[in-house]
Amino acid sequence: MSLTHWVLATGMAALAVAPPAGADGWAPDECGPELAAALADSRTMLARVPPGSKLWLPHPYPAGAAEILEDFRAGYLGHLERAEWGPWRALNAAGWDLLTGKWRQATTQARAALESLRPDSFYQRQERFREALAARQLTCSVDRVENWTPRRCTARLSGDESLRQAAGSFGYLLRLRDAAGAEVARAALSQSGQWRTVALAWHPPGQPLQWPAAPPRPEEVLRQAAAALHLRGSRPQYVEAQGTIDCMVLQFQPCVAFLGPSAERGPTEAKGVDAAGESTYLASRGMFFEIRPDSPRFPAEDLPRRLADGSLAVPASYDASRDAVITIGRGQAAIARRLEPVR
Numbered sequence: 402m403s404l405t406h407w408v409l410a411t412g413m414a415a416l417a418v419a420p421p422a423g424a425d426g427w428a429p430d431e432c433g434p435e436l437a438a439a440l441a442d443s444r445t446m447l448a449r450v451p452p453g454s455k456l457w458l459p460h461p462y463p464a465g466a467a468e469i470l471e472d473f474r475a476g477y478l479g480h481l482e483r484a485e486w487g488p489w490r491a492l493n494a495a496g497w498d499l500l501t502g503k504w505r506q507a508t509t510q511a512r513a514a515l516e517s518l519r520p521d522s523f524y525q526r527q528e529r530f531r532e533a534l535a536a537r538q539l540t541c542s543v544d545r546v547e548n549w550t551p552r553r554c555t556a557r558l559s560g561d562e563s564l565r566q567a568a569g570s571f572g573y574l575l576r577l578r579d580a581a582g583a584e585v586a587r588a589a590l591s592q593s594g595q596w597r598t599v600a601l602a603w604h605p606p607g608q609p610l611q612w613p614a615a616p617p618r619p620e621e622v623l624r625q626a627a628a629a630l631h632l633r634g635s636r637p638q639y640v641e642a643q644g645t646i647d648c649m650v651l652q653f654q655p656c657v658a659f660l661g662p663s664a665e666r667g668p669t670e671a672k673g674v675d676a677a678g679e680s681t682y683l684a685s686r687g688m689f690f691e692i693r694p695d696s697p698r699f700p701a702e703d704l705p706r707r708l709a710d711g712s713l714a715v716p717a718s719y720d721a722s723r724d725a726v727i728t729i730g731r732g733q734a735a736i737a738r739r740l741e742p743v744r
Contacts, residue, residue: 425636426545426547426570426571426638427547427636427638428547428548428549428553428570428640428729428730428731429549429681429692429729429730429733429735430729430730430731430732430733431730431731432553432554432570432730432731433554433731435554436553436554436556436569436570439554439555439556440462440556440569442556443462443556443569443593444461444462447461447462447593448461453479455479455480455483456595457475457476457479458472458475458476458593458594458595459471459472459475460472460594461593461594462592462593462594463594466541466543468594469543469573469575469590469594470541470543470575472590472594472595472596473575473588473590473594473596474534474535474537476594476595476596477534477588477596477599478531478534478535480596481527481531526601527601530585530586530601533579533585534577538579538580539577539578539579539585539586540577540578540582541575541576541577541578542575542576542578543573543574543575544573544574544576544639545571545572545573545638545639546571546572546573546574546589546638546639546640546641546650546655547570547571547638547639547640547641547658548567548568548569548570548571548572548592548640548641549640549641549642549648549658549727549728549729549730550567550641550642550643550701550728551643551701551702551704551728551731551732552567552568552569553567553569553570553730553731554570554731554732555568555569556568556569556592556593567591567597567641567650568591568592568593569591569592569593570592571592572589572590572591572592572597572641572650573589573590573591573592574587574588574589574639574650574653574655575587575588575589575590576615583602584602584612584615585601585602586599586600586601586602587599587600587653588600589650589651589653597650597651598650598651600653613653613654616639616653616654616655616657617657617684619637619638619639619657619659620637622634622637622657622659622684623635623637623659625684626659626661626682626684626689629689629742629743630664630689630740630742630743631743632661632662632664633661633662634659634660634661634682635659635660635661636659636660637657637658637659638657638658638659639655639656639657639658640655640656640657640658640683641655641656642656642683642727642728642729643701643704643705643727643728643734644704644708644725644726644727644728644734645708645725645726645727646683646685646690646725646727646737647685647686648683648685648727654685654686656683656684656685657683657684657685658681658682658683658684659681659682659684660679660680660681660682661679661680661682662679662680663679663680663691663693663694664680664691664740679694680692680693680694681729683727683737688739689739689740690725690727690737690738690739690740691737691738691740692727692729692735692736692737692738693738696735696736696737696738697715697716697718697719697735697736698729698733698734698735698736699713699714699715699733699734700732700733700734701728701729701732701733701734702732704726704728704734708726713726715736716736719736723738723739724736724737724738724739725737725738725739
């Protein structure tokens with residue numbers, strides 16, 4: 402399948418959507434009253450944003466899949482319009498004078514600009530995607546992703562950089578398909594409906610459409626855990642978190658978290674999130690990690706930088722070859738131990 406299939410849909414067909422998966426999220430370190438206050442403040446702010454502004458949305462804090470998609474459509478198309486997107490504008494930015502028909506800058510930039518006119522170039526794919534999205538020619542599925550970063554209990558957004566960050570207790574992962582059913586783009590949105598990032602599928606000239614594997618469905622991860630770890634999990638969900646486990650929505654690879662009896666204590670009755678005898682499990686790229694109720698915890702503030710520069714003070718029992726550090730909600734990070742399959 403190729404991206405040319407985008408033009409096959411009828412011009413004004415409505416964007417079809419599937420309902421968001423997962424509606425009852427959780428985190429080991431939950432928010433207090435500050436989240437409700439932050440959400441109320443954010444709703445008030447967004448309600449005052451005039452149409453045409455960078456932060457304007459038709460449905461602030463969308464209530465369902467149709468509103469989620471309309472928020473993405475309005476926000477992303479508005480971004481492209483403000484950025485004056487298009488191959489000819491790319492040529493002009495690279496140094497091509499549209500009035501004189503001559504290059505103003507170096508030939509390397511000229512070659513790069515001409516490259517943008519290739520049918521398989523990013524600019525051309527972006528333009529086809531923009532046209533299909535504007536004409537409501539794409540179908541879409543939506544998954545809810547819980548926010549376990551330290552910004553779980555915040556909501557206000559302002560500025561380009563903050564729009565890429567998670568804000569609120571959850572967000573959305575969108576998968577968009579063309580008329581032939583091929584997945585052509587993925588997008589991440591915040592709880593408020595602001596789009597955070599978009600990625601387009603691509604294919605080299607003469608080769609089939611390429612796309613990274615989609616994250617496994619939460620229910621499938623429970624079946625994998627039952628087979629590999631001999632434990633029965635519950636309440637599976639996608640999560641975004643920071644740390645040494647790859648759980649980043651901006652890379653379209655959220656982890657799957659679920660609850661279950663401690664792998665070391667054997668089966669127990671479920672007693673609620675993080676209760677005695679019940680562990681939190683994370684699945685990422687075929688690996689399973691366990692966060693026990695007594696796992697070491699510490700403040701998650703500025704965790705990415707502290708991990709990068711080695712200033713994070715981890716417990717003496719921490720084994721980098723086996724253990725991971727991961728944020729778990731409002732303001733804490735925890736040690737997660739990688740589990741080996743039960744033989």
